[in-house]
Each structure stands twice: as C-alpha cells, then as structure tokens.
Amino acid sequence: MSRQSGRRPRARKARGASAVGRRFEAEVGSVAHGGHFVARVPAGADGEERVVFVRHALPGERVVLEVTDGTDGDRFWRADAVEVLTPSPDRVTAPCPYAGPGLCGGCDFQHVDLAAQRRLKxxxxxxxxxxxxxLDVEVVVEAVPGDEAGLHWRTRQRYVPLPDGRRGMRKHRSHEVVEVDECLLEAPAGPSYDVEGRAFEVADGGFWQVHPGAPSALVGAVLEALRPQPGESVLDLYAGVGLFSRFLLEAVGPEGRGAAVEGDPAASALSATNCPGLLARPGDVAEVLAGGLPGAWDTADLVVLDPPRAGAKRAVVEQVVARSPRAVAYVACDPGALARDVAIFAEHGYRLASLRAFDLFPMTHHVECVALLEQQPA
Structure with missing residues (x-):
C-alpha cells in the first residue's frame, strides 16, 4: 500500500543571490507533477527565461507570483500566486480558511473545482x-465514495501540538506552523478495518489507507485486473497487513497458494493472521525475492506490487519478471515512479494492458493508480 513520506526537503547550498520575495507577472502554463504549475519569467538582461513552479494557480491564468525558493544560480524557482489577475473558469473559493499562499501546506488544489482537480491529476x-x-494512455481519475465533496476523508490526521492545547499544520516545504481550529480533510470517525465484510487486524499506528473508500476501490480494481483463477499462485509484495492477499487467496481457492513479503515485521505477522494459509515473509522485498521463497512458493502466476512512493525500482521488477507471472497489478501512489517501473517492465516483455486512477486524496495533488502489466507473447 502507498506510504506517505514525512521527510522534509534537504537544505541546498546557495548558488548565487536569493530570489525569494521577488515578484513577477506571468501567464501560467500546464500542471506539473507535485501540485504546482509551470510559468516562465525573465531571468536576465539577455532575455533568457527561467522556469518557475507556481502553487495556488491554474493553467491559463495571469497571476502575480512571488518567489518562495530559489537563487540566481538555480535552473528553476518555486513561487506562490499571490494575486490572480485573470482567473480560470475552474477557480473556486477555497473551503478552508487556512488554504492559500503562506498558510497550511497540506492542500494543493482547494482553489480548484473538484472535477477539474481530477482532470489535472x-x-x-x-x-x-x-x-x-x-506510452500514450487515456487516463480518467475516478471519484471514490467516502468523502464529502472532497472533504472529511482523512481517517487518520496529525496536527502539530502547540501550547495551551492549541494545534497547527505546517506550511509547504517548511517546519513553520500555522495555527488552525480544524482541518476540513479530517474525517468524523477513525478508520474502519472491515473491507467487503472481512475484518482486518492493524497495529496501532500501522499503515492503512486513510480514505474510507480506498480499500474496497483498490481491491476491486486489482481483482478486476488480475482475474485470479482457482488453483493459481499469487505473490503479494509490499503486502502490508494482507489486504490484497486475503481476497486473492479466496479467489484462487484451496488448490491455489499465496505468499506475501512486507518490510515491516509487525505488519507481516498480521498479514499471516488476517490471511489464513498465507506464507508471510518479513524483510526488504528485493532481498527476500533474491534469496528465494521455499519450494513452490517461489513461483507466481499473479503478482501484486504496492510499493511506497519511491516505487518498486529495477531490482524488484527484475525479480518479479524472473518468475514469469502471467499478470502483475501495480498499485502506485506516485505517477513518476509508476512510469519508470512500467518502462522497466517493458524491457522484459511486459506491456501496460490497462490503467485505472482513483481520487483517494481530494484537494491534494496525490492520485492512486492500478496498472495491469501482462506478459507479451514471445
């Protein structure tokens, strides 16, 4: 399952005078990966332009942008749109008073109509x-039941504690904190660990999808893609507590078999509890696969890959294709990592057969995909 990274950007060595605080008038171009939009501003007397990644804007708008990160020696800058001169038809008033330049950094798209958010993703x-x-692929981002017009879906929410019981949220790419009364993404209730009538045990603080509709949507997409048949063998990688393993084992039946690999030992142990008959192995996925699983468990007709944001990467992909599965379902929370790994699969004769995308993180730039990779005929 996808894991959100909590790492802060590393400090960079300055390469010239700081550009922070400079303002420019610019026309906004296309959306870029990461929740911002591309603009270009004059960089010097020679007429050369510099790329600026702008938050709080929309394609086609004319804005006044203020640089928030960058120096004269950088190839690109980051900025906020602090004034909108020509608004897009897709612009709306942000429902949250803490969304906007210099405020809470948790949401990228509160100023964007919900349908337009999905088109941007x-x-x-x-x-x-x-x-x-x-690859030229048609993509439609699907709404998922469980939120309220894009709000009230985070079943796990973290605030920064402040003195006197107050709380806050961090600014974008910063340790600075904005005091808030509430986050409008927070769900009224915590997570449910029941999925399609099956109960799962999850450790306190353990990973589970935060959108209430996510587990059912992802399980349905994986089963639809893989079409598991009785008697087949399945391999669930980055398996968490066994969400996909549970349903895949039911589908392949008593004549089939399933193995799961998960880096978190506690989650791996729970996957065995949640999925009777599952062979659960804790450890680094690439290392476990390279070492091999016992006997017949080391083969797979079907594979599920649900890596963290960095993706599976070459070592894992090559271990997967070495087992010659007929189909791989790749659950991805980062489109860039997905595209890279799809290209690696293609090197080994696996084609992208289908792709579904889900809006599991409304008001943010994040999107979840389920890609089906199938072995091409020799």
Whole structure:
C-alpha cells in the first residue's frame, strides 16, 4: 500500500543571490507533477527565461507570483500566486480558511473545482507515462465514495501540538506552523478495518489507507485486473497487513497458494493472521525475492506490487519478471515512479494492458493508480 513520506526537503547550498520575495507577472502554463504549475519569467538582461513552479494557480491564468525558493544560480524557482489577475473558469473559493499562499501546506488544489482537480491529476499521470515510459494512455481519475465533496476523508490526521492545547499544520516545504481550529480533510470517525465484510487486524499506528473508500476501490480494481483463477499462485509484495492477499487467496481457492513479503515485521505477522494459509515473509522485498521463497512458493502466476512512493525500482521488477507471472497489478501512489517501473517492465516483455486512477486524496495533488502489466507473447 502507498506510504506517505514525512521527510522534509534537504537544505541546498546557495548558488548565487536569493530570489525569494521577488515578484513577477506571468501567464501560467500546464500542471506539473507535485501540485504546482509551470510559468516562465525573465531571468536576465539577455532575455533568457527561467522556469518557475507556481502553487495556488491554474493553467491559463495571469497571476502575480512571488518567489518562495530559489537563487540566481538555480535552473528553476518555486513561487506562490499571490494575486490572480485573470482567473480560470475552474477557480473556486477555497473551503478552508487556512488554504492559500503562506498558510497550511497540506492542500494543493482547494482553489480548484473538484472535477477539474481530477482532470489535472489525469494530465499528470498521462504526461509521466508519455515522457518516461513513451506510452500514450487515456487516463480518467475516478471519484471514490467516502468523502464529502472532497472533504472529511482523512481517517487518520496529525496536527502539530502547540501550547495551551492549541494545534497547527505546517506550511509547504517548511517546519513553520500555522495555527488552525480544524482541518476540513479530517474525517468524523477513525478508520474502519472491515473491507467487503472481512475484518482486518492493524497495529496501532500501522499503515492503512486513510480514505474510507480506498480499500474496497483498490481491491476491486486489482481483482478486476488480475482475474485470479482457482488453483493459481499469487505473490503479494509490499503486502502490508494482507489486504490484497486475503481476497486473492479466496479467489484462487484451496488448490491455489499465496505468499506475501512486507518490510515491516509487525505488519507481516498480521498479514499471516488476517490471511489464513498465507506464507508471510518479513524483510526488504528485493532481498527476500533474491534469496528465494521455499519450494513452490517461489513461483507466481499473479503478482501484486504496492510499493511506497519511491516505487518498486529495477531490482524488484527484475525479480518479479524472473518468475514469469502471467499478470502483475501495480498499485502506485506516485505517477513518476509508476512510469519508470512500467518502462522497466517493458524491457522484459511486459506491456501496460490497462490503467485505472482513483481520487483517494481530494484537494491534494496525490492520485492512486492500478496498472495491469501482462506478459507479451514471445
């Protein structure tokens, strides 16, 4: 399952005078991966332009942008749109008073109509697959039941504690904190660990999808893609507590078999509890696969890959294709990592047969995809 990274950007060595605080008037171009939009501003007397990644904007708008990160020696800058001169038809008033330049950094798209948010996310997925994997794929980002017009879906929420019981949220790419009364993404209730009538045990603080509709949507997409048959063998990688393993084992039946690999030992142990008959192995996925699983468990007709944001990467992909599965379902929370790994699969004769995308993180730039990779005939 996808894991959100909590790492802060590393400090960079300054390469020239700081550009922070400079303002420019610019026309906004296309959406870019990461929740911002591309603009270009004059960089010097020679007429050369510099790329600026702008938050709080929309394609086609004319804005006043203020640089928030960058120096004269950088190839690109980051900025906020602090004034909108020509608004897009897709612009709306942000429902949250803490969304906007210099405020809470948790949401990228509160100023964007919800349907337009999904079109922007589809554009990013499509562009990453075109640029990195050289594929032209039609992408539609699907709404998922469980939120309220894009709000009240985070079943796990973290605030920064402040004195006197107050709380806050961090600014974008910063340790600075904005005091808030509430986050409008927070769900009224915590997570449910029941999925399609099956109960799962999850450790306190253990990973589970935060959108209430996510587990059912992802399980349905994986089963639809893989079409598991009785008697087949399945391999669930980055398996968490066994969400996909549970349903795949039911589908392949008593004549089939399933193995799961998960880096978190506690989650791996729970996957065995949640999925009777599952062979659960804790450890680094690439290392476990390279070492081999016992006997017949080391083969797989079907594979599920649900890596963290960095993706599976070459070592894992090559271990997967070495087992010659007929189909692989790749669950991805980062379109760039997905595109890179799809390209690696293509090197080994696996084609992208289908792709579904889900809006599991409304008001943010994040999007979840389920890609089906199938072995091409020799």
């Amino acid at each position: 589809a554009d990013v997925v499509r562009e990453q697959l075109r640029r990195v994997a050289r």
